[in-house]
Amino acid sequence: MYDKVKLVLYDLPTGYDWRSVLDRVKAQSYFASGTGGSGLWFGRKVIATEVSVSFEGSLPKCLWGHNLKTLSLRQVKYLIMKLSRDLDVPMYKAMVESAEFAHNFNMEEPPIMYMRKLDAMKKFKPNEWNGTKYIEDKEVRCKFYDKMQEAKKKRELPKYGRENLPRNLLRYEVTFSAKGLSRLFGRDIVAEELWSKLVFWTLVAEWFRYYEDMVKLPNNCWDVDxxxxxxxxxxxxxxxxxxxxxxxxxxxxxxxxxxxxxxxxxxxxxxxxxxxxxxxxxxxxxxxxLALPDLTLELTGKIEQYLAWLLEQSADGMSTAEERRVFDAAC
The missing domain is CATH 1.10.287 (Helix Hairpins)
Structure with a gap:
């Protein structure tokens, strides 16, 4: 469920040289001040300066070139440890300055139909821009959009098997800022915690809670094809x-x-x-x-089915004993 993350390493190792980091990636530019520069790691941005190294980008896109599929925690660990090896700095110790949590849902109707049914929860501001629905405050941003439409526009469809891709793919993502993560966990989070079940399942619970808290609008005559x-x-x-x-x-x-x-x-x-x-x-x-299906019930059902699979059948799921250990530790 992790997608785009921003990691910043401030605790630099002895003998660190920002030039050596940029030598290891495809350097694009250098700062005029001579204090750092930027490059690309699997097409995602890396900035190395005298005081920090940062990475910002979509982890699934680093692995597959698109984010139509969801990463497992094992794959998240693999990518961040590979980033550390490739840059020769411990990026697994980097501060998580933002983390995007998301999943794509194969729906019966076009995504816009479901987006019309959702309104902001208390203290959150709703907004729509270019076919994307935003519901946000200063710490968290919830977002819904047509994933296939976006992938086509960005030319990020997979090279093979395009004909088997679902037509109506609705993406629901929540982006947690550093402040939002700090409020949620009571402290800053470092990159190596992203694949811990405590952090992961706390974010899963928040992701679902935000959806539950959203106001659901009734069907009306505008919901037509x-x-x-x-x-x-x-x-x-x-x-x-x-x-x-x-x-x-x-x-x-x-x-x-x-x-x-x-x-x-x-x-x-x-x-x-x-x-x-x-x-x-x-x-x-x-x-x-105009005897329309209840779109909200369908979407809620899809989300609940996914969460049940994630908990009970996926490699990132938990046994009852693990649930107790994880959430007792959180308390």
């Missing part, structure tokens, strides 16, 4: 259903517009009858085409 429209007439019926959701159109047309019309004419009754017929046709159409 373009393909429900077989003709422009269906689009007109949909518009009537949207209007009727906020105002009983049949009643309003009859008892307000028709009854209180100025300069009544005999032919008005025929037109009124036609309008009422259009309203009823639209509402009958809506009963068939």
């Amino acid at each position: 373009y393909h429900i429209f077989e003709s422009a007439k269906d689009f007109a019926k949909w518009c009537i259903c949207i209007a009727n959701a906020d105002q009983n159109l049949s009643y309003y047309v009859k008892h307000v517009l028709f009854k209180l019309r100025a300069n009544p004419q005999p032919q008005d009754r025929a037109l009124h009858g036609q309008i009422q017929k259009k309203i009823q046709e639209a509402l009958e159409w809506g009963k068939k085409h």
Whole structure:
């Protein structure tokens, strides 16, 4: 579930030279001050200066070139220890300045449909930008978006097996800042703790808690797919259903517009009858085409199923005895 992390090593080893670190990676640039520079490790940024070495980037992308799959804790350990060996500095002792926790969910409907159902929890600010939903405060940022759309845009799809990738992949990620991690654990976290079950499962619990605390909005007429429209007439019926959701159109047309019309004419009754017929046709159409699945229940079910698998079947799961040891230690 770990994705992008920022690690900063301040406790530098004896004999450290930032130039030797940059010699070990593909150096891109040097600071004009002559005090450091930056390079790439598996395409992710490394900065070496006189006082620190930092790494920032997606761990899954270092391993696979994309983050459509989730890393195991063993793979997290492998990558950070390899980073330490390749840079010849103990990056496993680096401070964790931010950590992104995420998973992708294969959904029945397009991701935007589920994102519309979610609103901010108390003291968090909601925002939407370029098809991505943000729910954040000063310490934590929750984020939902269409993972396949993003991967295509960034050209990060795997080279092989693209035809087997799911069409509707919703990504839910939570980014913890250094301050957020410190508040959660009561202290700073170092990189080698990322693969400990205590830290990992504490973050799993927080990731799920944030989702649980989000306000879930009910279904409405806006939750439709373009393909429900077989003709422009269906689009007109949909518009009537949207209007009727906020105002009983049949009643309003009859008892307000028709009854209180100025300069009544005999032919008005025929037109009124036609309008009422259009309203009823639209509402009958809506009963068939707008009987929507409960998207929130589906998403919650997918998340709970994943967490059950993670705990009970994955290599990162825990036995009952381990759960007691881990969470008793946390208390």
